[in-house]
Amino acid sequence: MGMLINGWAGSGGDGLPWAFRELNAGPIVGERTIGILVGPATGHQLIDGGGITVPDARLFYNSGKWFDEGVGVQPDYEVWDDPNLLMNGRDPQMEKVVDEVMKLLKIAPKKQTPVPAMEDRTAKGLNKKE
DSSP states (O other), X not given: OOEEEOTXXXXXXXXXXXXXXXXXXXXXXXXXXXXXXXXEEEEEEOTTSOEEEEEOOOOXXXXXXXXXXXXXXXXXXXXXXXXXXXXXXXXXXXXXXXHHHHHHHHHSOOOOOOOOOOOOOSHHHHTOOO
């Protein structure tokens, strides 16, 4: 697998690549995300009729270090989405991520999960003691 990210991505656009990297799921290509993962989850009403929200959740890495709030997720391969190339039918980020994933497939070919045997899901089969 590979992931594309860009500089407009925040919140879940920070969270998903963060988790992707923590899982070592594959290369991340594009531009650094915004870094605004801490979200307003708790709302409070003010006496003047207005309201405020208070961030009450934050992620941390498996190493115990806090997520780099305000920094974002840095790609493994920084590739700018050049509008001139896009207008001419090219996608430099997609090209790079496909190239990197294909290299990984040569090193570690994908493994297919074996299909389990069919189960008897009828009432008779479900009541059977094994």
